[in-house]
Structure formats: structure tokens, C-alpha cells
Amino acid sequence: MIDIQTFMLALGVGNTAFALLMAGYMRGAAPNPALRTWMWARLSSGLAQICCWVAPHVGLPIAEELAAFGWVGGVALELASYCVFFGFRNWRRILAPATVAALIIVAAAALAQASREQMTQVVAVIVALFASGAAAILLRPQADAPLLQRVIGVNDALFAIAIWIWMAVANGGVGMFNTNPVYGFAYLASYLLMIVNGFGFLLLCKLKDDQRMQRLATIDGLTDMLNRRAFFERAESALQTAVRLRKPIALMMLDLDHFKQLNDGFGHACGDEALRLFADTARATLRENDVIGRLGGEEFALAMPGTSLAGAQYAAERLRIAVAEAPALTCAATYRMTVSIGLVMIDPNEELTAALARADHALYAAKTGGRNRVEIGAPLLRRA
Structure with missing residues (x-):
């Protein structure tokens, strides 16, 4: 008791x-x-x-x-x-x-x-x-x-x-x-x-x-996007799922134009504001199942599962326009942010790193071709 x-x-x-x-x-x-x-x-x-x-x-x-x-x-x-x-x-x-x-x-x-x-x-x-x-x-x-x-x-x-x-x-x-x-x-x-x-x-x-x-x-602490390691993990998982379901998957490399000049002219705090603005614009433009991450500096990567080349090109153009029309930075009213994009379709037999290298080549072509544009990379060459 x-x-x-x-x-x-x-x-x-x-x-x-x-x-x-x-x-x-x-x-x-x-x-x-x-x-x-x-x-x-x-x-x-x-x-x-x-x-x-x-x-x-x-x-x-x-x-x-x-x-x-x-x-x-x-x-x-x-x-x-x-x-x-x-x-x-x-x-x-x-x-x-x-x-x-x-x-x-x-x-x-x-x-x-x-x-x-x-x-x-x-x-x-x-x-x-x-x-x-x-x-x-x-x-x-x-x-x-x-x-x-x-x-x-x-x-x-x-x-x-x-x-x-x-x-x-x-x-x-x-x-x-x-x-x-x-x-x-x-x-x-x-x-x-x-x-x-x-x-x-x-x-x-x-x-x-x-x-x-x-x-x-x-998560990248500045942009609230996936960091480099997490992006590779999620993108690799999306690639394996796409291959298993025999669905297309697009991959993009994105780079903010004239970012170094922005940092040098207005300071790193202003550059951070530009990165956050880009991240907010991308989140408002892309789909929920799209995988986007910050690879470092002003460089980003984007994987779009279940998206054809035409659909990915349309999405890239829409994102490019949205970035160009984003509000001016409070720290640099004269700077107009734009983005260059390199786009490729991942081959079912291709490694993610190889596809990223092709997308990076396409991004370089977009940069040298005048910036603020989308460049489609050459398809993967198959061995005979």
C-alpha cells in the first residue's frame, strides 16, 4: 500500500x-x-x-x-x-x-x-x-x-x-x-x-x-540551398531514379555574370546580397522536385528530373529572364544581375561528374558568347 x-x-x-x-x-x-x-x-x-x-x-x-x-x-x-x-x-x-x-x-x-x-x-x-x-x-x-x-x-x-x-x-x-x-x-x-x-x-x-x-x-548557410556535397548526393539519387524509370534528366551549370566586379566594387556583403537574391529568385521559379545547389562562389548547379531538352531549355530561359528582372540590389543600384547557363541532357550511361563537365563547357560558351544567355551543350559522343 x-x-x-x-x-x-x-x-x-x-x-x-x-x-x-x-x-x-x-x-x-x-x-x-x-x-x-x-x-x-x-x-x-x-x-x-x-x-x-x-x-x-x-x-x-x-x-x-x-x-x-x-x-x-x-x-x-x-x-x-x-x-x-x-x-x-x-x-x-x-x-x-x-x-x-x-x-x-x-x-x-x-x-x-x-x-x-x-x-x-x-x-x-x-x-x-x-x-x-x-x-x-x-x-x-x-x-x-x-x-x-x-x-x-x-x-x-x-x-x-x-x-x-x-x-x-x-x-x-x-x-x-x-x-x-x-x-x-x-x-x-x-x-x-x-x-x-x-x-x-x-x-x-x-x-x-x-x-x-x-x-x-x-545546406549552404548563405543561400539556404544545398551545399556541394548534398547537391551531388541528391543529384546522383535523381539520376539513378531517372535511369531506372527510363526518364530524361537535364543538368545545368549556372554562374552569375560580372560577380567579381560586384565584389571588388561594392564589397563582399553586397556580393552576399546578390547570391541570396539569386537563390530566392531560383526557388520562386523552379519546381519543388528540381535539385539546385551552390557549388561554390557564384557557381550553381541544377538537376531537373523528368525534363526533356525542350522543357529544360524553356525552364532555363524562364530562370534567366526572372534573374534579369529581379529587383536591384540595395547596395548597388547600378548593378543589374544576370546569369549564364550551360545546359546538357545526362546520358543514361554517363557519370554525373562527366555530365557536369559537359555542362561546364556549355557554361563557358555562354560566358564567352556574351553572357546572360543559355547555351546547350553537345550531346555525349558514343563510342562505335
């Missing part, structure tokens, strides 16, 4: 252990404000639960009051950690006044010398409200939300529901697991919250860090 005091001790030790675990994890990891806030939330909740266990043994009312403040602080910090994790703006304007109001309510109850049952009810209502807020954040409509986020959100929602049921049926009293199933449901929900949310948020932060590292490894 487990009474609520023993259960509070188990929760307190568990939450404090989670806080120490997270503190150790963060010492060897990159700074993570959300995880640091979550650590303090777990520590606050753990100390509050330990105070709940200590209070009847020492007979000090201040232990009960510290427990109440610790509970409120813990759930408020937990909600704050979600706000930090998702990068919400102006969340302090809502959460800070709500937390202050909750603490004032707890202080007023303590000054009014509320009984232990009454203080428990006050804190339970506050905790349920904050848990409901956390569930709303985690379960809000998001197309790319990971399953782990939904699991934590459902857990918060179940915890809030458990508290409301406990308040309605048990009326804020205390009891044993085997004497009232309502207590068992509420206590088990609390323990589930500690385990799932404790490990869950840690894994959620790690998942976000992994995604960030994956992005850094594949």
Missing part, C-alpha cells in the same frame, strides 16, 4: 534525479536555453515534492508553503521551456504575469492560513491550468511536428485531466492506492508525466539538435 506521502517522495527523488541528469548532459553539449529552463523546472518540482514529504514529519508549516511555491514555479518553468524551445516571441508578456498571479494566489492562501487540503486544491488548480497550456502548445496544429512532441503533449493533457477528475471526485483529500481508484489514477498520471516528459523533452531537444546539425551538413 502506497500513501500519498511516499508517492511524493518517489516523485521528488525522480524529478531531482532528472534535473541532475540534464545538468550532466548539458556540461558536454552545446548551450541549450530550453533544456536549461527545463532542468530548473524539474529541480523546482522535485524539491517541492520532497517538501511535501518532509512537512508532516517536521511539523513546520513553512515546508508546506515552500512546496506550494515550488510546484507553481516548476510548472511555470516547464511552460517557459516549451516557449523557448519553439522560439515563441513575446511569451514572457503572457507567462510572467500569469506566474506572478499564481504565486500571489498561493501567498494569499498561506497568509489566510488555509488548511493543507485547501492549499492542495489551490495548487492543483494552478498546476492543471499550466499543464493545459503546455498541452495546447505541444498539440497545436503543425505539419512537421514529430511524434515525440505529440506524445509529450498527450501526456500533459492526461495529467491535467487527471487533476480535474481528482478535484471533482476526491475533493482534494488524500488517500491510498487501494482505497480509492481516483487517487491511483491521479498519482500514476503524475508518475507517467515525470518519466515520459523527463526523458521526452531531453530526446526532443536532442532531435532538434540532430536536425540542426543535419541542416548545417547539407
Whole structure:
């Protein structure tokens, strides 16, 4: 038989252990404000639960009051950690006044010398409200939300529901697991919250860090396009798929005209603006399944799966015109950005690097032929 005091001790030790675990994890990891806030939330909740266990043994009312403040602080910090994790703006304007109001309510109850049952009810209502807020954040409509986020959100929602049921049926009293199933449901929900949310948020932060590292490894930081390595991987995959399905695939090399003069005359910051403008223009012009990446400097490559020569030539001309009609740079109003393009069709038996070399020759022809033009490269010569 487990009474609520023993259960509070188990929760307190568990939450404090989670806080120490997270503190150790963060010492060897990159700074993570959300995880640091979550650590303090777990520590606050753990100390509050330990105070709940200590209070009847020492007979000090201040232990009960510290427990109440610790509970409120813990759930408020937990909600704050979600706000930090998702990068919400102006969340302090809502959460800070709500937390202050909750603490004032707890202080007023303590000054009014509320009984232990009454203080428990006050804190339970506050905790349920904050848990409901956390569930709303985690379960809000998001197309790319990971399953782990939904699991934590459902857990918060179940915890809030458990508290409301406990308040309605048990009326804020205390009891044993085997004497009232309502207590068992509420206590088990609390323990589930500690385990799932404790490990869950840690894994959620790690998942976000992994995604960030994956992005850094594949995306060019300036243009938000694929970097050289990622482009070759995606283009090679597109080529293999095209060969397997016996579909055509076009390949282009693209180079911004007079880019060196822009950098020399207006500075590298202006050149960076031109690269970003080109990237935005290309994204607005090309299809979603087109593979474009920055190979280095002002040089880009584009693979267009399932596109014939005529279709690729039309797409290249459309991109060339869109670049020429793009808004003037804020740093160099006299510079009009244009792009030269070399276009080839990849032969089914051709390596990607060989096709890129042919596209580069076509690009050179476009450059020497006057720039701001599309040049179609010669087809691959087959050996007799």
C-alpha cells in the first residue's frame, strides 16, 4: 500500500534525479536555453515534492508553503521551456504575469492560513491550468511536428485531466492506492508525466539538435540551398531514379555574370546580397522536385528530373529572364544581375561528374558568347 506521502517522495527523488541528469548532459553539449529552463523546472518540482514529504514529519508549516511555491514555479518553468524551445516571441508578456498571479494566489492562501487540503486544491488548480497550456502548445496544429512532441503533449493533457477528475471526485483529500481508484489514477498520471516528459523533452531537444546539425551538413548557410556535397548526393539519387524509370534528366551549370566586379566594387556583403537574391529568385521559379545547389562562389548547379531538352531549355530561359528582372540590389543600384547557363541532357550511361563537365563547357560558351544567355551543350559522343 502506497500513501500519498511516499508517492511524493518517489516523485521528488525522480524529478531531482532528472534535473541532475540534464545538468550532466548539458556540461558536454552545446548551450541549450530550453533544456536549461527545463532542468530548473524539474529541480523546482522535485524539491517541492520532497517538501511535501518532509512537512508532516517536521511539523513546520513553512515546508508546506515552500512546496506550494515550488510546484507553481516548476510548472511555470516547464511552460517557459516549451516557449523557448519553439522560439515563441513575446511569451514572457503572457507567462510572467500569469506566474506572478499564481504565486500571489498561493501567498494569499498561506497568509489566510488555509488548511493543507485547501492549499492542495489551490495548487492543483494552478498546476492543471499550466499543464493545459503546455498541452495546447505541444498539440497545436503543425505539419512537421514529430511524434515525440505529440506524445509529450498527450501526456500533459492526461495529467491535467487527471487533476480535474481528482478535484471533482476526491475533493482534494488524500488517500491510498487501494482505497480509492481516483487517487491511483491521479498519482500514476503524475508518475507517467515525470518519466515520459523527463526523458521526452531531453530526446526532443536532442532531435532538434540532430536536425540542426543535419541542416548545417547539407545546406549552404548563405543561400539556404544545398551545399556541394548534398547537391551531388541528391543529384546522383535523381539520376539513378531517372535511369531506372527510363526518364530524361537535364543538368545545368549556372554562374552569375560580372560577380567579381560586384565584389571588388561594392564589397563582399553586397556580393552576399546578390547570391541570396539569386537563390530566392531560383526557388520562386523552379519546381519543388528540381535539385539546385551552390557549388561554390557564384557557381550553381541544377538537376531537373523528368525534363526533356525542350522543357529544360524553356525552364532555363524562364530562370534567366526572372534573374534579369529581379529587383536591384540595395547596395548597388547600378548593378543589374544576370546569369549564364550551360545546359546538357545526362546520358543514361554517363557519370554525373562527366555530365557536369559537359555542362561546364556549355557554361563557358555562354560566358564567352556574351553572357546572360543559355547555351546547350553537345550531346555525349558514343563510342562505335
